[in-house]
Amino acid sequence: MNIAPVTNAEIIIVGGGAIGVGCAYALAKAGKRDVLVIERDDDVGNVTTSQGAGLCGQVRDNTERIQLAMHSVKTFRELQDSEVKPDWHETGSLRIALTESRVAEFRRLQQAADQAGLETHWIDNDEAGRLWPSMDFSSAQGILWCPSDGYMTPRSVAASYRYNAARMGVRFATATALETVRLQNGRVTGIHTNRGHAECRYLINAAGANAYHVARLAGLELPIVPVRHEYYVSIPIPGLTPDLPCFRIPELTLYGRVRDGGLLVGGWEPRALSTDPRAFSADNAPPPVVTDWPVLNSFSDRFSKLFPSARTIEKSWIGKGWPTFTPDGKFLIGESSRVPGLVMAAGCNAHGISGSGGIGKLLVESLFNPNPSAYAKSLSPDRFTEINWEWDSARPAAARVYETYYGV
Numbered sequence: 001m002n003i004a005p006v007t008n009a010e011i012i013i014v015g016g017g018a019i020g021v022g023c024a025y026a027l028a029k030a031g032k033r034d035v036l037v038i039e040r041d042d043d044v045g046n047v048t049t050s051q052g053a054g055l056c057g058q059v060r061d062n063t064e065r066i067q068l069a070m071h072s073v074k075t076f077r078e079l080q081d082s083e084v085k086p087d088w089h090e091t092g093s094l095r096i097a098l099t100e101s102r103v104a105e106f107r108r109l110q111q112a113a114d115q116a117g118l119e120t121h122w123i124d125n126d127e128a129g130r131l132w133p134s135m136d137f138s139s140a141q142g143i144l145w146c147p148s149d150g151y152m153t154p155r156s157v158a159a160s161y162r163y164n165a166a167r168m169g170v171r172f173a174t175a176t177a178l179e180t181v182r183l184q185n186g187r188v189t190g191i192h193t194n195r196g197h198a199e200c201r202y203l204i205n206a207a208g209a210n211a212y213h214v215a216r217l218a219g220l221e222l223p224i225v226p227v228r229h230e231y232y233v234s235i236p237i238p239g240l241t242p243d244l245p246c247f248r249i250p251e252l253t254l255y256g257r258v259r260d261g262g263l264l265v266g267g268w269e270p271r272a273l274s275t276d277p278r279a280f281s282a283d284n285a286p287p288p289v290v291t292d293w294p295v296l297n298s299f300s301d302r303f304s305k306l307f308p309s310a311r312t313i314e315k316s317w318i319g320k321g322w323p324t325f326t327p328d329g330k331f332l333i334g335e336s337s338r339v340p341g342l343v344m345a346a347g348c349n350a351h352g353i354s355g356s357g358g359i360g361k362l363l364v365e366s367l368f369n370p371n372p373s374a375y376a377k378s379l380s381p382d383r384f385t386e387i388n389w390e391w392d393s394a395r396p397a398a399a400r401v402y403e404t405y406y407g408v
Contacts, residue, residue: 003172003173003174005196006036006038006173006196006197006198007171008198009171010032010201011036011202011204012203013036013037013206013345014038014206014207014214015038015039015205015208015211015345016038016039016044017044017045017048017049018045018158018161018352019346019356020204020207020345021045021161021165022161022360023345024161024170025161025360026361026364027170027363028164028165033170035169035171036173036200037162037172038173038174038176039175040175040176041175042174044158044162045155045162047208049158049352051320052321052352053255053257053264053266053319054151054152054157054257054259055150055246055257056069056072056151056353056354057095057246058073058118059109059112059113059120060112061109061112064375066112066113066118067117068362069358070117070118072355072356072357073090073149076088076150076357079161079164083163084159084163084164085156086157086161087152087153088150088151088152089150089152089243090147090149091149091243092146092148093145093149093150094123094143094245095143095247096137096142096247096248096249096250096306097141097251098140098141098249098252100141102142105250106142109144110122110144113146119148121144122142122145123144125137128140133239135306135307136305139305150246151246151257157353161356177193177194177283178193178214178217179193179194181217181218182199183219186340187339187340187341188200188203188218188340188341188342191203200341201341202335204344204363205218205342205343205344205346207346208322208324208346208352209226209286209324211332212278212324213282214282215344215381219338219339220336220342222332222347223326223389223395223398224277225276225324225326225394225395225398226274226323227272227273227275227398227402228274229266229350229402230292230319231265231267231320232265232266232296232315232317233260233263233264233315233316234262234263234264234265234313235314235315235316236260237261237262237263237313240262240263241261244257248406249303250406251406252302252303253267253270253302254299262313263307263310263313265300266299269295270403271403272399272402272403274395274398274402275287275322276395286322291318296315296318300313323350324347324348324349325347325399325402326347326398326401327389327398328383330347330378331349331355332345332346332347332379333345333363333366333380334366334367334376334377334380334381335366335380336382337382337385343366349402350402362379366379
């Protein structure tokens with residue numbers, strides 16, 4: 001692909017992952033075409049995005065989060081009709097409860113879904129068995145079905161956003177590293193990169209695990225904490241086809257789907273491993289993730305409750321990366337009042353790829369709607385810059401969001 005020159009733009013986006021290119025697509029659709037995306041890697045979607053599991057679930061615990069996810073699904077459907085597709089598979093998903101307390105939680109989730117206009121249904125174990133014939137649902141106490149959930153290929157999502165945004169005029173400068181952020185009278189006025197200088201009105205920080213460093217270059221200290229996440233993909237298994245639903249089993253802290261004819265199974269660890277973003281520089285990626293076989297094997301052991309052969313199936317590939325988390329578990333979206341012109345699109349709490357369509361919509365709303373919603377306002381980076389906080393408490397709080405992802 002052609003690499004755009006680093007030239008002035010109304011809006012410069014730092015980061016070519018799903019969030020950065022998704023924001024570029026949303027901005028272009030909203031009529032903002034003078035947009036430049038810079039990405040340090042040679043192509044978009046090659047870093048944290050490439051390690052994503054690709055599930056998109058819309059059932060959440062509040063209306064705003066559900067509607068955000070619903071907009072992402074709408075976006076994936078829209079992109080699936082383009083020449084470069086996100087590889088969207090609307091297979092539906094099974095949310096499986098193994099205890100009555102979890103059934104009660106699912107009922108609350110369904111009430112939120114009803115309020116948001118998201119279709120969900122309770123199905124019995126026999127129906128679940130017809131949807132996933134090789135899974136044993138005998139221990140399930142309740143199963144909530146969402147027919148419009150699905151999965152995509154994360155790199156394909158990024159490529160689709162790029163292609164469609166570029167058609168509307170967005171420029172992409174890959175192999176381009178941010179070096180400094182220029183300020184005048186406390187406001188962002190431009191950037192300097194390894195390929196030259198550019199002026200801008202807005203600088204959108206969608207730098208993933210380096211989002212902390214980009215904010216620091218502009219003078220902001222924000223608690224954006226990379227937390228390790230892993231999943232595995234098994235060798236192909238007879239009977240597993242791409243149209244089988246995604247699944248989530250909260251009591252086992254597991255999720256999964258079919259990938260390349262095998263099982264993709266991931267989970268949320270009770271003792272999360274995080275890294276301090278202050279321990280590595282803006283010029284570097286976070287430390288490499290070392291495969292944790294005891295953790296991955298524990299996923300297999302737990303999943304064997306519903307898929308008895310899970311313990312013995314050979315693992316063929318490991319997905320691992322550093323998604324970023326915030327202490328309150330909410331996205332960081334919007335312009336800083338302390339440093340005008342610096343706009344955050346980070347701290348996505350492992351919802352970056354699946355939520356990219358909705359996050360782009362919220363970003364546009366926060367910047368250009370004169371009356372943004374209370375929800376959009378609640379995601380502002382000001383919530384951390386206008387209070388006193390300490391890393392000693394913020395980092396474990398962010399890790400706790402990961403650890404309690406499926407908490408009741």
